Amino acid sequence: MRLKTVRIHNYKCIDDSEEFSLAPITCLVGKNESGKSAVLQALYKLKPVERDQADFDDLEEYPRKGLTDYEVIKDEKPANVLTTVWELDQRDEKVLQDTFGVNPIRSKLVTVTKGYGNKLCWNTEVDEAKVVKHYLKQLRSEKGEITEGTKVLSVADIITQLENIKTPSAEQAEVLAKIKKNIPNGELSQVVNNALATRLPTFLYFADYQKMAGRVSFNALSQNISSKKLLFSEKIFLALLDLAGTTPKEIQELGKLEHLIAKLEGVSNKLTREIFEYWSQNEYLRVNFRFENALAEDPPPFNSGYVFMTRIENTRHQVSVSFEDRSTGFVWFFSFLAWFSQVRKTYGTNLFLLLDEPGLSLHAKAQGDLLRYINEKLKPHFQVIYSTHSPFMVDPDNIMGVRTVEDVVKNKQPLGTKIGDKVLSTDSDTLFPLQAALGYEITQTLFIGKHTLLVEGPSDLLYLKWFSQELKSQCKEGLDSKWVIAPAGGIDKIGSFITLFGCNKLHIAVFTDFHDGDKKKIRTLRDSEILKKGHVFSAEMFANQDEADIEDMFGRSTYITLVNECYSLKGSQQLSDKKPSKAPKRVVAEVEEHFRTLSIDISEFDHFGPASFLVENSGMIKKNLPHLEEALDRFDKLFKELNLLLKDAEE
Incomplete structure (x- = not known):
C-alpha cells in the first residue's frame, strides 16, 4: 500500500491540517514550533511499531482550547484525528485475489480513519455482485439463482440458500464450506477490510533525541523490563542484543562473555560498514563493547551489578571515548540503524518511516550524506516522511515532495497548523530553508x-x-x-x-x-x-x-542535416533523409539511437554540439539547411x- 493523502484533525496544535498529498519521500519544512512533530506523531499512532503507543489520549492530545467542550460529548461521539487515503498495489490485490478467487474491490483507493475512539475504520468500495457472480459460476447457475425463482443478491443470500437445501450436492457443500471459511456470516466488507488490515504498513517513528545509551546497568535494565518502564535508549540497546541473537539474561552468564562480545562486534561491524557507506566525516571510527563489574564509587545505578559500555574508537588517533561523548551525529546514525535493522527484521519491508528532524546535529555535508542514504537505501523499499528546518535537508531534486508546515493566524485568530500541498508559503521563515537550498x-x-x-x-x-x-x-x-x-x-x-x-x-x-x-x-x-x-x-x-523537443521545431530534415554537418557524417554513417519505420517520434531520440550504432571513432552525440555548431557556422550552414523557412515560421x-x-x- 502507498499512502496518498492525509488529513489530521483535533490533535495538539492541529485543528485541521487540511488534506495534503504525499510523495515516495516527503519533506515537511517549517520553523520551530510550527507543528512538524505533531504531524508525524499523529500518523505514528495509526499503526505504531510499539503497540503500547497506539492509543490517542484526549486529555493529553486534544487541543486544549476546545477540550472542555469536547469532554461533554466525547463518550457519544469520539473525535476523529486521522483520515488517510491509501492506494493498493499489485501485492495487495493478489492477497484479495487469492482469498476470494476474484478481486472484490471497485477502486484501488481505500480510506482508513482513526480517532480518540482508538479504532481503525476502513472505507472500501466492495464489488459484492462480482463476488456473488464468481460463486454462482462455481455452482453453475447462469440465472443468478440457487433455488428456483429466488434471486441471489449478496454473499449472505448464497449462504442462506445453500444452508436451506436439505440434501445439497457435493458441489454445493464444497462451495458453502469455502464461502463460510473465507467470508464468515457473509460480511464481505468486513473480511476484505480485515485482509487489507494485515497489509497496512507499520509505522516507525524516530526522533533526533532518540539515541542508544553509552552505559547500561543490568540491574536497572532488569527492573525496567519487569516493570515495563523501559527507556527508549534501553530499547535500542535491546534491539542491538536481539540483532546479535542474545538477551540480557544470557549476557549475565559470564561463561559466555567472549562469545557475546564476538557476536556484538559482528553486528556492530555490519552497522558501522553501512554507516560509512554514507558517512564522509570521519572514516577512522569503530564501535567497541565492554562488559564489566560495576565500581562502587560510580553514581547509581552504575555502582552495582554489571555494566555494559559502548565506546567509540578513533583508530587514527588511537583513542576511545564513551559512546555519549562522541559526535552526536554519529551516535544518532548508529542508534537509528540499530533500531531500524531490528524493526525491519520483524516487519520486513512493510514499514512506513517517520523521521523527526533527522540529522539535526549533523554537519551540512553529513546532512547531504543522510539525504543520499534516504534516497538510495530507503526510497526503493519504504515510504518516508521526514521533517526539517535545515536547508541542507531539502533535496532540490525532490522539490515536488516538499510540504510546508505553518502555524497559521488569520485576522488575529489562530487556525492551528496547516500543511501546504504546494511548495510555496506566505511565511518567510517557513520558506527560508527552501530559498537557501534552491538558491x-x-x-x-x-x-x-x-x-x-x-x-x-x-x-x-x-x-x-x-x-x-x-x-x-x-x-x-x-x-x-x-x-x-x-x-x-x-x-x-x-x-x-x-x-x-x-x-x-x-x-x-x-x-x-x-x-x-x-x-x-x-x-x-x-x-x-x-x-x-x-x-x-x-x-x-x-x-x-x-x-517534442525544441529540435523537433526545426523539422526532421532540417535538424538531421545540421547533425550530419556538425559531426561530418558521410556515406553509411549519415542520418537518412527518409525516417526509419521504427524510429522514435522525437528527432533527438532518433539521433541518439543512430549514434549508438556508429563506430567509436565518431564523437559522442551531445545536445549542445549542434547548437554550438549552428551559431559558430551560421553563414555557411544555413544555406544547406532544407525547409529552413518552415522552421522559422514555427x-x-x-x-x-x-x-x-x-x-x-x-x-
Whole structure:
C-alpha cells in the first residue's frame, strides 16, 4: 500500500491540517514550533511499531482550547484525528485475489480513519455482485439463482440458500464450506477490510533525541523490563542484543562473555560498514563493547551489578571515548540503524518511516550524506516522511515532495497548523530553508531579469537566439530583447526557480520540451498558482506532434542535416533523409539511437554540439539547411506568443 493523502484533525496544535498529498519521500519544512512533530506523531499512532503507543489520549492530545467542550460529548461521539487515503498495489490485490478467487474491490483507493475512539475504520468500495457472480459460476447457475425463482443478491443470500437445501450436492457443500471459511456470516466488507488490515504498513517513528545509551546497568535494565518502564535508549540497546541473537539474561552468564562480545562486534561491524557507506566525516571510527563489574564509587545505578559500555574508537588517533561523548551525529546514525535493522527484521519491508528532524546535529555535508542514504537505501523499499528546518535537508531534486508546515493566524485568530500541498508559503521563515537550498542550486547557472524566459539548457538558449536573429534579419518580429533567456539546468530546476522567485516581482515564462517522464511535471507547472496562466510553453505546441523537443521545431530534415554537418557524417554513417519505420517520434531520440550504432571513432552525440555548431557556422550552414523557412515560421509563432505576454505584463 502507498499512502496518498492525509488529513489530521483535533490533535495538539492541529485543528485541521487540511488534506495534503504525499510523495515516495516527503519533506515537511517549517520553523520551530510550527507543528512538524505533531504531524508525524499523529500518523505514528495509526499503526505504531510499539503497540503500547497506539492509543490517542484526549486529555493529553486534544487541543486544549476546545477540550472542555469536547469532554461533554466525547463518550457519544469520539473525535476523529486521522483520515488517510491509501492506494493498493499489485501485492495487495493478489492477497484479495487469492482469498476470494476474484478481486472484490471497485477502486484501488481505500480510506482508513482513526480517532480518540482508538479504532481503525476502513472505507472500501466492495464489488459484492462480482463476488456473488464468481460463486454462482462455481455452482453453475447462469440465472443468478440457487433455488428456483429466488434471486441471489449478496454473499449472505448464497449462504442462506445453500444452508436451506436439505440434501445439497457435493458441489454445493464444497462451495458453502469455502464461502463460510473465507467470508464468515457473509460480511464481505468486513473480511476484505480485515485482509487489507494485515497489509497496512507499520509505522516507525524516530526522533533526533532518540539515541542508544553509552552505559547500561543490568540491574536497572532488569527492573525496567519487569516493570515495563523501559527507556527508549534501553530499547535500542535491546534491539542491538536481539540483532546479535542474545538477551540480557544470557549476557549475565559470564561463561559466555567472549562469545557475546564476538557476536556484538559482528553486528556492530555490519552497522558501522553501512554507516560509512554514507558517512564522509570521519572514516577512522569503530564501535567497541565492554562488559564489566560495576565500581562502587560510580553514581547509581552504575555502582552495582554489571555494566555494559559502548565506546567509540578513533583508530587514527588511537583513542576511545564513551559512546555519549562522541559526535552526536554519529551516535544518532548508529542508534537509528540499530533500531531500524531490528524493526525491519520483524516487519520486513512493510514499514512506513517517520523521521523527526533527522540529522539535526549533523554537519551540512553529513546532512547531504543522510539525504543520499534516504534516497538510495530507503526510497526503493519504504515510504518516508521526514521533517526539517535545515536547508541542507531539502533535496532540490525532490522539490515536488516538499510540504510546508505553518502555524497559521488569520485576522488575529489562530487556525492551528496547516500543511501546504504546494511548495510555496506566505511565511518567510517557513520558506527560508527552501530559498537557501534552491538558491544554492540555481545561482550557479542562472541569469535573471525583470522578464525571464526559463529554458531547460544552454542549447535551448542558443537555438532561440539564433532563430530570433534570423527572423529579425528578414524584418520579422523575433524575440523581444526584454526577455532574458535563463537556462535552469533541466525541468526540475525550472520548478525550483519558480518556487524560489515566484513571490518576487519577476515576470516569468517557461519554454520546455514535452515528452514521457516530464509531462506530469509540466502539467504541474501549468496548474501552479505561482505562475501566471498561459506562461508555460512546450515544444509540441509548435512542432505539430504530441511529444517534442525544441529540435523537433526545426523539422526532421532540417535538424538531421545540421547533425550530419556538425559531426561530418558521410556515406553509411549519415542520418537518412527518409525516417526509419521504427524510429522514435522525437528527432533527438532518433539521433541518439543512430549514434549508438556508429563506430567509436565518431564523437559522442551531445545536445549542445549542434547548437554550438549552428551559431559558430551560421553563414555557411544555413544555406544547406532544407525547409529552413518552415522552421522559422514555427519559431516565429512561439516568439509572437511570448511577446504578447510582455504587453499584458506592462499594461
